[in-house]
Each structure stands twice: as structure tokens, then as C-alpha cells.
Amino acid sequence: MKTNEQIMKDRFEERRKKMTSDRPWVKNALIAYLVGGALAVLGQWLFNRYMIWFDLTEKEAVNPVLATFIFFACLLTGFGVFDKWSEKWGAGLIVPVTGFANSVTSSGMEARAEGIVFGVTGNMFRIAGVVLVFGVVSAYLVSFIRVLIETLIN
Amino acid sequence: MKDIKQTWMFNNPVYIEAAASVSGPKEKLGPIGRFLDKSFSDLYCGESTWEKAERALMKEAVTLCLGKQSTQVDDVGLFIAGDLLNQNVTSHYTAREYPWPYLGVFGACATSMEGIAIGAMSIQSGMVSRVLTAVSSHYGAVERQFRLPLEHVKQHPKTAMRTVTGAGAALVSTKRSPIAIRSVTIGRVVDWGMKDPLDMGQAMAPAAFDTFKKHLKETGKTENDYDLIITGDLSMFGSRQFLELCEEDGFYITDRYLDGGNTIFGYHPEGFAGGSGAACSALVLYGYVFHKMRSEHWKKVLCIATGALFNPLTTRQKETIPCIAHAVEFELADGLEE
Numbered sequence: 001m002k003t004n005e006q007i008m009k010d011r012f013e014e015r016r017k018k019m020t021s022d023r024p025w026v027k028n029a030l031i032a033y034l035v036g037g038a039l040a041v042l043g044q045w046l047f048n049r050y051m052i053w054f055d056l057t058e059k060e061a062v063n064p065v066l067a068t069f070i071f072f073a074c075l076l077t078g079f080g081v082f083d084k085w086s087e088k089w090g091a092g093l094i095v096p097v098t099g100f101a102n103s104v105t106s107s108g109m110e111a112r113a114e115g116i117v118f119g120v121t122g123n124m125f126r127i128a129g130v131v132l133v134f135g136v137v138s139a140y141l142v143s144f145i146r147v148l149i150e151t152l153i154n
Numbered sequence: 155m156k157d158i159k160q161t162w163m164f165n166n167p168v169y170i171e172a173a174a175s176v177s178g179p180k181e182k183l184g185p186i187g188r189f190l191d192k193s194f195s196d197l198y199c200g201e202s203t204w205e206k207a208e209r210a211l212m213k214e215a216v217t218l219c220l221g222k223q224s225t226q227v228d229d230v231g232l233f234i235a236g237d238l239l240n241q242n243v244t245s246h247y248t249a250r251e252y253p254w255p256y257l258g259v260f261g262a263c264a265t266s267m268e269g270i271a272i273g274a275m276s277i278q279s280g281m282v283s284r285v286l287t288a289v290s291s292h293y294g295a296v297e298r299q300f301r302l303p304l305e306h307v308k309q310h311p312k313t314a315m316r317t318v319t320g321a322g323a324a325l326v327s328t329k330r331s332p333i334a335i336r337s338v339t340i341g342r343v344v345d346w347g348m349k350d351p352l353d354m355g356q357a358m359a360p361a362a363f364d365t366f367k368k369h370l371k372e373t374g375k376t377e378n379d380y381d382l383i384i385t386g387d388l389s390m391f392g393s394r395q396f397l398e399l400c401e402e403d404g405f406y407i408t409d410r411y412l413d414g415g416n417t418i419f420g421y422h423p424e425g426f427a428g429g430s431g432a433a434c435s436a437l438v439l440y441g442y443v444f445h446k447m448r449s450e451h452w453k454k455v456l457c458i459a460t461g462a463l464f465n466p467l468t469t470r471q472k473e474t475i476p477c478i479a480h481a482v483e484f485e486l487a488d489g490l491e492e
Contacts, residue, residue: 008402009346015398016348016356019391020313028309077305086307087425094307106305110298113203127306 028090035092043069043096066097073098077105103127161339161372168274169331169487170324173440174218176211178293178319181437184419189441191218197294197319204294208237211321212248212290219286219323230254231282234273236265237290238432239299244290262461263387265289266322266436267480271338273326283328290321291431300466313353315389315430318418322436332448332487337373339481341365343463351469354430355392355415358460361477362388363399365458369481377405381452382412384443386435386459389415389428414438435459453486
């Protein structure tokens with residue numbers, strides 16, 4: 001036999017699930033796909049241009065393109081518009097290095113009142129640190145597996 | 155088990171002598187913007203950090219509140235203040251500038267009514283004759299402490315609430331004034347197992363309901379005795395849950411119900427579910443509701459300020475969010491016998 005309060009709690013939970021479950025997954029994914037794709041096209045265009053303008057090889061042209069992306073992500077974060085854009089356009093905007101750049105800049109900016117050492121530098125990797133650790137660990141694991149498979153085949 | 159008393163009625167009426175509300179830029183644009191005493195046009199309020207900006211807000215609210223009835227600084231016997239930052243820093247720094255004995259209180263977003271309740275009770279005891287209460291919250295400072303940096307990219311779930319930037323101050327006293335405090339109900343901590351810190355409205359709804367029910371039971375009143383029942387910051391989802399809970403228990407209050415979080419920015423602002431924060435109930439009550447009471451639009455008002463007593467560390471440790479609600483009953487003093 002359920003108590004009165006338990007019945008109320010169950011009904012409460014039911015309503016809560018009904019009200020909050022309809023997150024627009026498909027719409028969000030579609031927007032992210034389109035915006036991310038557009039950014040990739042822009043990156044490719046820059047890549048081609050850089051090869052012509054600065055006379056670079058295909059290998060050398062990758063880093064300047066990334067640097068351009070990072071530079072603009074940081075600049076726009078500083079102006080306070082990057083978070084507003086990403087609210088509208090979703091994850092597509094942050095999947096290239098721009099998301100990482102934004103997390104470093106925003107955390108650093110926020111702590112500027114606490115000084116250079118313990119404020120800005122100390123907080124820069126507050127959020128980005130997670131990405132770094134998991135990035136390094138997964139890169140290590142994947143290359144380990146690759147080497148393992150290669151040795152097995154040979 | 156014996157029911158523990160939670161409501162205290164005041165035989166000798168205690169009054170709200172003056173109240174002041176100061177806000178940031180977004181709140182000014184909301185529907186209650188024109189009832190606020192002062193609004194800063196910039197989130198920094200002319201300071202260099204969010205924390206200093208919040209201090210400026212509270213200082214301004216205290217100054218304006220004293221100025222309204224030209225109360226002298228030494229007329230005030232006790233200062234009760236609270237905010238959302240760690241260790242109540244904003245209140246401490248504000249209290250540093252005045253000679254009053256000071257109590258720092260924390261009830262998350264319920265701090266405004268907690269301050270008034272303690273103030274009214276200390277006046278009733280006859281120890282002091284004037285108590286100043288103040289609360290503040292600041293969007294930037296709170297986001298930084300509880301969530302992520304402001305400029306960090308994120309998409310809010312639709313239940314997320316935007317913290318109100320602002321401060322409210324109220325002078326509680328024995329001097330006869332238009333608005334009287336009739337009773338206070340101190341809430342108990344209620345936890346129905348909600349874990350999402352971005353959905354505080356629904357977590358707080360059971361606490362509001364618990365206090366509301368207790369208040370009606372102990373004062374012997376019905377919901378129809380009030381012209382307005384206002385909750386602090388339940389916002390869209392929380393206020394719906396609150397109304398549903400009330401209806402399940404047989405209280406039909408939809409026609410006399412208002413929620414601070416739904417009111418402050420207008421309905422559903424920019425993808426947020428509404429406003430929250432300690433200043434939310436303060437701005438709506440001190441600015442809008444008191445104004446309407448003075449013009450006799452509403453005569454009896456019950457304000458239930460709700461607070462989610464969570465901590466960013468414990469929510470990350472997968473703990474549930476305990477919530478609290480304090481209710482204060484206001485009445486237009488004309489209806490009171492001398």
C-alpha cells in the first residue's frame with residue numbers, strides 16, 4: 001500500500017518526465033551538421049588559399065588554418081559574441097578547435113581580477129584540462145591498439 | 155509524531171517601513187522594470203568585477219531604502235543580509251560599511267523572506283525597533299561560482315533559469331506604515347530526489363507546496379483569504395508543478411497566483427525558463443507587489459520564497475538537491491485595528 005505522499009511523488013515524477021523529455025535532438029543535430037560542415041568548407045578554402053599565398057606544402061598548410069580558427073574563436077569570445085552564436089547554431093561551431101580555444105579563453109578571462117599567475121594562468125585549463133587529459137589518453141590507447149594489430153598481422 | 159509549529163503570528167503588527175529594489179539591465183526591460191527604484195545599464199554596474207558589481211547593487215539598495223523615509227543610519231538596530239556567493243561575501247562587505255550589528259543569513263533564493271522573517275521576529279520580541287534586511291544576486295558572479303564562465307559556449311536545457319541581477323532591501327519596523335507583516339512560516343528542508351542543478355524550479359516546487367500547506371493549516375486560513383499568492387522563483391516548470399501539487403490537494407489558486415521567476419523577465423525569455431536567484435523574489439515583491447498593495451490592488455499577499463540549497467560540489471557528487479521555502483504574509487495596514 002502506497003502512502004499518499006508516495007503517490008504524489010510518483011505523479012510529480014511522471015509530470016516532470018513528460019515536461020522535460022522532448023529535447024529537440026534531431027533539430028540540434030541537423031543544425032550542428034550544417035554549421036560544422038560550413039566551417040569545414042571554410043577551413044578547406046583557407047587551406048587552399050594558404051598553399052597558394054604563402055607557397056606551403058599540404059602538410060605545412062594545416063597549422064596556419066588551425067591557428068586562424070583559434071585566433072578568431074578567442075577574439076570572438078573576448079568580444080562576448082561567441083557564446084551567443086553557439087547558443088543559436090549549436091555544437092557545429094565548437095567541434096573544430098574553436099570549442100577548446102573558447103573554453104581556455106573564457107576561463108582565463110573570468111579570473112583576470114585574481115592576477116596573472118593564480119587567476120588567468122591558473123584557471124585557463126579549468127575546463128580545457130579535461131579535454132587535454134582525455135585527448136592524450138585516448139590517443140595513446142588508439143595508437144597502442146594500432147601497433148598491436150600491426151604486429152599481429154605481420 | 156507531534157506536529158512541530160512552523161508559523162508565528164504577530165499580535166502587535168510589524169510593518170514594512172520602506173523597501174527598495176535595484177536591478178541590472180535585463181530586469182529593467184522586463185514587465186516589472188518600471189516599478190524598480192533604480193537600474194544599472196551595464197552588468198558591471200560601473201565596477202571592474204562581477205563580485206564588486208554585486209556589492210554596488212546591495213549598497214545602492216540599502217542607501218535607497220534608508221533614503222525613502224529619511225531614516226538615519228543610527229535608527230537601525232540590526233542588519234540582516236544574504237546573497238548567493240561563497241561565505242555570503244557581498245553581505246559582509248556591505249555590512250562593513252555600516253555600524254550596525256549584523257547577521258548573515260543564507261537560504262539560497264529564499265534569503266529575502268528568511269531575512270524578513272528573522273527581522274520581524276526580533277522586532278516582535280521587543281529587542282529592536284528597526285531591522286534592515288537586504289539580499290542580492292548577480293548573474294555573472296553566480297554563473298561563475300555555480301556553473302561555467304559566462305563566455306563559455308553552452309546550450310541550456312529548456313529548464314535552465316537565468317539568475318536575476320539585482321538587490322533588494324526592506325526596512326522592517328514598528329512604525330505604522332501601509333504594509334504590515336501578519337505572520338511568517340519558516341519552512342523545513344524538503345528533498346524529493348531531484349538531481350539536476352539546471353532544473354531548480356521543479357526541485358523547489360515540493361518545498362513551496364509543503365510550506366504553503368503548513369501555513370494554511372497553522373493559520374486556519376483558506377487559499378481564498380489571499381488576494382495574491384506569489385512564489386519566489388519556481389519559473390515555468392516549477393510553477394506548473396506547484397499548481398498541480400496544490401490541485402491534487404484541493405487548493406485551486408490559479409486565479410490568484412504569480413511566480414517571481416515567470417514575471418521578472420516576461421514569459422520564457424530567450425530560451426530560459428525564467429528568473430531565479432535571491433534577488434528574484436525581492437525585486438518582484440519590493441518593486442511590483444508592494445506598489446500594487448499600496449494602491450490597494452491587492453490587500454492580502456502571501457509570499458513564498460523558495461531556495462535550492464545546492465552546492466556545485468555535492469551535485470557533481472550525484473547528491474540530490476535539498477530545497478527550502480519560507481512564507482511571509484503581508485497585509486494592507488488599513489484593514490488592521492489600531
